[in-house]
Amino acid sequence: MLGTDNDALLFTYEVAPVFVLLEYVTLKKMREIIGWQDGSGDGIFSPGGAISNMYAMLLARFKMFPEVKEKGMSSVPRLAAFTSEHSHFSIKKGAAALGIGTESVICVKADQTGKMIPADLERKILEAKQKGFVPFFVSATAGTTVYGAFDPLIAVSDICKKYNVWFHVDGAWGGSLLMSRRHRWKLDGVDRANSVTWNPHKMMSVPLQCSALLVREEGLMQNCNQMHACYLFQQDKHYDLSYDTGDKALQCGRHVDIFKLWLMWRAKVPLKSNQHVDIDCVCLCLCSQPQHTNVCFWYLPPGMRHIVDKEEKNKRLHKVAPVIKARMMEYGTTMVSYQPQGDKVNFFRMVISNPAATFEDIDFLIEEIERLGHDL
Numbered sequence: 029m030l031g032t033d034n035d036a037l038l039f040t041y042e043v044a045p046v047f048v049l050l051e052y053v054t055l056k057k058m059r060e061i062i063g064w065q066d067g068s069g070d071g072i073f074s075p076g077g078a079i080s081n082m083y084a085m086l087l088a089r090f091k092m093f094p095e096v097k098e099k100g101m102s103s104v105p106r107l108a109a110f111t112s113e114h115s116h117f118s119i120k121k122g123a124a125a126l127g128i129g130t131e132s133v134i135c136v137k138a139d140q141t142g143k144m145i146p147a148d149l150e151r152k153i154l155e156a157k158q159k160g161f162v163p164f165f166v167s168a169t170a171g172t173t174v175y176g177a178f179d180p181l182i183a184v185s186d187i188c189k190k191y192n193v194w195f196h197v198d199g200a201w202g203g204s205l206l207m208s209r210r211h212r213w214k215l216d217g218v219d220r221a222n223s224v225t226w227n228p229h230k231m232m233s234v235p236l237q238c239s240a241l242l243v244r245e246e247g248l249m250q251n252c253n254q255m256h257a258c259y260l261f262q263q264d265k266h267y268d269l270s271y272d273t274g275d276k277a278l279q280c281g282r283h284v285d286i287f288k289l290w291l292m293w294r295a296k297v298p299l300k301s302n303q304h305v306d307i308d309c310v311c312l313c314l315c316s317q318p319q320h321t322n323v324c325f326w327y328l329p330p331g332m333r334h335i336v337d338k339e340e341k342n343k344r345l346h347k348v349a350p351v352i353k354a355r356m357m358e359y360g361t362t363m364v365s366y367q368p369q370g371d372k373v374n375f376f377r378m379v380i381s382n383p384a385a386t387f388e389d390i391d392f393l394i395e396e397i398e399r400l401g402h403d404l
């Protein structure tokens with residue numbers, strides 16, 4: 029089953045019984061960790077967090093308007109989805125792919141630390157309703173891509189409940205903190221979600237690809253996606269058909285992503301989350317207080333430290349990170365990504381998910397930034 033051709037066969041129990049069962053027990057375990065009673069619910073391993081998020085949106089739409097499956101978008105009123113301005117771009121991609129449209133994804137304001145502002149969410153929901161949109165989906169982010177911020181899940185879930193909107197938690201990056209006794213509180217309220225994206229291929233260091241979408245309601249995924257292809261999913265087989273999980277997916281053949289995760293779990297490899305997340309702010313001029321292993325900072329070269337004029341300083345600072353990054357690539361020593369965000373000029377965004385990273389590695393990085401940038 030692990031042959032190069034055959035491992036893409038995770039559609040029915042009969043062709044991959046072991047993997048189907050491993051997926052079953054692992055998804056159940058993940059749901060228990062989320063906090064759903066007895067691990068009940070549903071889920072699937074998908075080709076990444078972006079696709080998991082799209083699945084969530086697909087389910088939310090189907091839950092509210094099941095006729096969309098047969099009749100398409102013309103049978104559905106204008107929909108509105110909500111997510112913070114710091115959320116992952118895959119929410120918009122999903123809306124585009126599903127025919128909902130990126131203009132129907134309404135960006136909710138985030139505070140200074142990158143967390144969604146619940147009051148703004150409520151305001152935007154009311155505004156959308158007034159304009160004739162039907163709010164159907166809210167995606168809160170647990171571990172934003174840039175700052176590593178955790179949206180206030182409890183407050184967001186209250187609003188979702190009040191307006192009867194599907195509550196999704198995009199924990200692609202931060203979901204793995206559910207495994208950490210010390211940091212789990214950052215996801216308080218995740219058990220109220222209708223669906224959760226969780227990528228073991230990020231923080232938990234499982235090799236790409238390994239991403240799960242966990243869904244609270246059982247059976248919804250099956251109803252939403254099943255097509256009953258009669259060459260695969262015959263209804264008169266001699267075993268329990270609920271093990272033929274393939275029809276829940278949008279794919280036909282599906283890659284076996286579960287085995288790596290299950291092995292790791294079985295081997296009880298510690299998550300090393302302490303090592304992961306305790307790398308605090310060693311450095312420089314932070315542009316947001318670290319909430320995860322994301323550390324965002326500017327490097328101010330000596331020649332710029334005394335510039336008083338803010339505009340002039342920002343203009344020059346904006347060019348620093350791109351030059352240092354280019355020099356890093358030319359020297360071939362390391363790479364750190366950079367970006368602007370809102371009114372903040374280009375800063376380094378360092379995200380550590382390698383459990384083998386040491387303080388010496390970080391020291392090296394900082395020294396390298398200084399070495400390559402001190403003359404700017």
Ligand SMILES: *Cc1c(COP(=O)(O)O)cnc(C)c1O
Pocket residue numbers: 075076077078079081115116118169171172173198199200201227239
């Ligand atoms: C990385 C990330 C994604 C996308 O996950 P992929 O597995 O790369 O598709 C979605 N949401 C957040 C918050 C992420 O950090």
